[in-house]
Every structure is written in C-alpha cells, then in structure tokens.
Amino acid sequence: MSTLLKGRIFTFDGIFEGSILIEGGIISKIARGNLNVRADESLDFRGKPDCLILPGFIDAHVHLRDLELSYKEDFYTGTRAAAKGGYTIIADMPNSKPRTNTPSSLEEKARIAEEKAMVDFGLYYGVPKDPAHLTEIVKELAIGIKIYMVEDFYSETREMAMMAFSYAAGENLPVVVHAENPSFFVDSLSGKIRTTEAEASAIGDACAAATNYGFQLHVTHLSSLKGLNEFIRWKEKLGCTSDTCPHYFLLTEEVVESLKGVAKVYPPLRGEADVRAILEAVRTGKIDAITSDHAPHAIWEKAVEFERALGGFPGLETTLPLLLTLVEKNLLKLEDLVKLCSTNPAKIFRIKNVGAIEEGKIGNLTVVDLGRRHKIEPENFESKSKLSPFGGMEVIGKAVATIVRGSPVMLEGEIIGEKGWGTNVKNYG
Structure with missing residues (x-):
C-alpha cells in the first residue's frame, strides 16, 4: 500500500510546503513542493494554511x-x-x-x-x-x-x-x-x-x-x-x-x-x-x-x-x-x-524508527489544524467514558488526520481505519 500526503510539513530544520510518500508503511520519499507520483491513497492539505503534518x-x-x-x-x-x-x-x-x-x-x-x-x-x-x-x-x-x-x-x-x-x-x-x-x-x-x-x-x-x-x-x-x-x-x-x-x-x-x-x-x-x-x-x-x-x-x-x-x-x-x-x-x-x-x-521507550519525519522512518503521522476552534464535548468521545474535567472548555487546534504505518485511520474526526490494524511496537524493525 502507498499513501501520498501533501501540505505543510514539520521538521526540526523548519516547516515547508511539500510531499511525503509512504510505501509499505515506511516513508520512502520527502520532497519540497509537489511530488508527482501515483499512490493508493492521497491526502492533500495544500491551501489549508493552518494544517500541519507532524510526526505521529x-x-x-x-x-x-x-x-x-x-x-x-x-x-x-x-x-x-x-x-x-x-x-x-x-x-x-x-x-x-x-x-x-x-x-x-x-x-x-x-x-x-x-x-x-x-x-x-x-x-x-x-x-x-x-x-x-x-x-x-x-x-x-x-x-x-x-x-x-x-x-x-x-x-x-x-x-x-x-x-x-x-x-x-x-x-x-x-x-x-x-x-x-x-x-x-x-x-x-x-x-x-x-x-x-x-x-x-x-x-x-x-x-x-x-x-x-x-x-x-x-x-x-x-x-x-x-x-x-x-x-x-x-x-x-x-x-x-x-x-x-x-x-x-x-x-x-x-x-x-x-x-x-x-x-x-x-x-x-x-x-x-x-x-x-x-x-x-x-x-x-x-x-x-x-x-x-x-x-x-x-x-x-x-x-x-x-x-x-x-x-x-x-x-x-x-x-x-x-x-x-x-x-x-x-x-x-x-x-x-x-x-x-x-x-x-x-x-x-526505545520505539524504533518513529518520532521524526524522515525518509526510512515508519509512516506514523499526525496532521493538525492549528486554528480549529471548538469545544471539548465528552458526550461525543469515542471512549466509553463520557466525563471529563475539561468538558465545555473552548480550545484552539485539533487533529484532523491520523496516519499509522501509512494507513489513514482517522480523517476529519471520522474513524476510517480497520479494526485490528494496530500492532505491537515491538514488531517494528
């Protein structure tokens, strides 16, 4: 499986507009600007200046x-x-x-x-x-x-x-x-x-x-x-x-x-x-x-x-x-x-090949919208527990996509992943 993400990318050397290609769960290519390749999945966050692709x-x-x-x-x-x-x-x-x-x-x-x-x-x-x-x-x-x-x-x-x-x-x-x-x-x-x-x-x-x-x-x-x-x-x-x-x-x-x-x-x-x-x-x-x-x-x-x-x-x-x-x-x-x-x-915790966006790392990514204003609503949690001391609090920013080993499991608040997709990190190479 391959996944292509486009948008603003965070690295410790700076933030830039670019593309990330993930193949077989591994980041195979990071490019500034547009990467013109075919992929099974494509997520485009360009034109959304508050969106930022972060390490998972x-x-x-x-x-x-x-x-x-x-x-x-x-x-x-x-x-x-x-x-x-x-x-x-x-x-x-x-x-x-x-x-x-x-x-x-x-x-x-x-x-x-x-x-x-x-x-x-x-x-x-x-x-x-x-x-x-x-x-x-x-x-x-x-x-x-x-x-x-x-x-x-x-x-x-x-x-x-x-x-x-x-x-x-x-x-x-x-x-x-x-x-x-x-x-x-x-x-x-x-x-x-x-x-x-x-x-x-x-x-x-x-x-x-x-x-x-x-x-x-x-x-x-x-x-x-x-x-x-x-x-x-x-x-x-x-x-x-x-x-x-x-x-x-x-x-x-x-x-x-x-x-x-x-x-x-x-x-x-x-x-x-x-x-x-x-x-x-x-x-x-x-x-x-x-x-x-x-x-x-x-x-x-x-x-x-x-x-x-x-x-x-x-x-x-x-x-x-x-x-x-x-x-x-x-x-x-x-x-x-x-x-x-x-x-x-x-x-x-010695979890191998994660924690940064680099070629050769595992394709775990968290995409956030830094400007998204919303209210914490425990009644809408995915968790079985619907109570929180933060309930009702106004916050700014949220995750808009969660990518696990190249597979999108959440997009705009909707869970789209496959049950059982997760694996023990001890299985990481």
Whole structure:
C-alpha cells in the first residue's frame, strides 16, 4: 500500500510546503513542493494554511482496561479514542483485571490488542508474584515494567519489586514508577490525602533504587513542585526521565469543589504553585514527555461523592487540543510539543524508527489544524467514558488526520481505519 500526503510539513530544520510518500508503511520519499507520483491513497492539505503534518504522536501512559474491565473501555474503543485524538501509538498499563504480571496474561493482552487495536501499541508488565514469571517473553512483548510504589515497593511485595528491577536492568527495559509513599498520606474526612511529600519521598526512593540496580528510570505523571524538585535533583546524575499530564499544569485542586468525583485522579490535582511549576518545567524541558493518563471509568463510578469516586478520567481526546491551545497562546513552542509528544517518548521507550519525519522512518503521522476552534464535548468521545474535567472548555487546534504505518485511520474526526490494524511496537524493525 502507498499513501501520498501533501501540505505543510514539520521538521526540526523548519516547516515547508511539500510531499511525503509512504510505501509499505515506511516513508520512502520527502520532497519540497509537489511530488508527482501515483499512490493508493492521497491526502492533500495544500491551501489549508493552518494544517500541519507532524510526526505521529505517542501516548506512553494509558489504561485501556478490556478483559474483566471492558465495561469501562477496551482496546477497540480506546484506540478509536487514540486515533481521534491524533495518537499513532499508545502504551497500556498493567493494572487491568486480571493484572498483566504473568507471561500468560501478557500474551493474552497482546493477542487481544492485535485483534482490536486501531493504532499501534506498547504494553507494560507489572510486578509478578513469582520470580519465574520474569521470562524472555516479557522482553519480547513489553516496552517496560510498571511499578506502583504503594502496592509494589512499600509493601510485602518489595522483594519481588527488587527482582523486577534486576530483570529490567539486565534486559535494558525502562522502569516506569507511579511515585507515592503511603507513609506521607494524611487521613481526612474524605479519605487519604496524597500529599506532595508523598510524591517527593517516593521519587527519591525510586532514584536511589535505580542507582543501586542500574535500571533506566522513568517517573510518570509528575504533579507537584516538591516532586519536581526531587526529580531534578537526581536527573542530571542519574539520567532519569519523566512525564506529566495536562491536568497537572492546567487544573488546580479548586475545581474539585464543583466537579467533585469527575476531577478525582491519582496523584490528585494540586495547588496553584504546583501547577505553575509543572507548566514551567514542561516549557523549559525539565520534564521530558506529556502523557494523558487516559483512565476511563463508568459514569456510576465517577458521578458520585468525591470520597466514593474512582480516580482517573479519559484523556486521549483532550490532550492534543489542550496542548495546541497552549501553542496558540505562545505558552508552548510547537517544536517542544513535538519533542514532548513524539520524539522524546520514542527515545525513552526505545520505539524504533518513529518520532521524526524522515525518509526510512515508519509512516506514523499526525496532521493538525492549528486554528480549529471548538469545544471539548465528552458526550461525543469515542471512549466509553463520557466525563471529563475539561468538558465545555473552548480550545484552539485539533487533529484532523491520523496516519499509522501509512494507513489513514482517522480523517476529519471520522474513524476510517480497520479494526485490528494496530500492532505491537515491538514488531517494528
């Protein structure tokens, strides 16, 4: 199959009007101006000055549920949401039901994803209960190991976490940590308060473990000034990386009063000083990537009193418009957005041949309309989850086409791809 795209093309050397030919899933030719060749598919964005062809976006932190939690989301609906949101690759966390922490559960999730996914995917492996479950298949199918420090590190399973650290170091797999130390949780009438000290303490402990065991550490969803400062303290000497999510630099804890359970998330929303610090860290490159932490739940699990609500909300269809709005307002540079959402995630998780528009790279592309004004409407999400703390917000910019290995899977908000087109990024050459 061949696909020809024409329009304004983003590269780190500049933006130019040109053509991209993708053959057999690989970018075979990039030309300035018009490339006069025949192709099976042709997408022409010329004459649309606000449209821009970018490297395919990557979301390295999503929860697509499926299996016994498919009433919340599954790989089909979740990757439809990804395609609509402009994502060509997503990476699914292991806290499904059953957990993805045995070779058989990993193989089963990979099989289900191959059958259902509309975009390409990576899978994380959880801390197993048996050291015999740290096998060759983990390296073959997973892009990293996920550590929930409350459950895996500050608990009776700590010894298994240490074994997972050793395995990850030996197999050169990144370790992604949800960094919270329950010793710093505070009791309140509405449940445990997950303090900023809890995040900072856990980041320090994770960095110390990475130093001792020699694994590549990635701290996910950084949310606080104290956590950020602890991360920066270790970053230069350890080479660790991090990501954050839009809700940690666009929303404060004050919205909880009106949104209640809809805004509940772990780590929780923070104060104004934290929000300002996280946004500045995003803008200055201290934080390496942006993820959505797409965490869908059923409406009866969210539209309840705060203390009863489950933590998390969908993000695959809101993240890119929110970030493009920052670009429009000159709060974020376009080239930094591409690094945060494409180039850097590809490097961190060793996803081969993506993250830039170059000949020989895989034909994953995200086409955006930088000037498209619209409102976030959760009721129209492709995700099964129809609630968002960003619902009703006016934004500027959206994805208008998502190309996965040369195949258009979304065009102007319509999902046109084939169910099961997505493949594990470990299959990339």
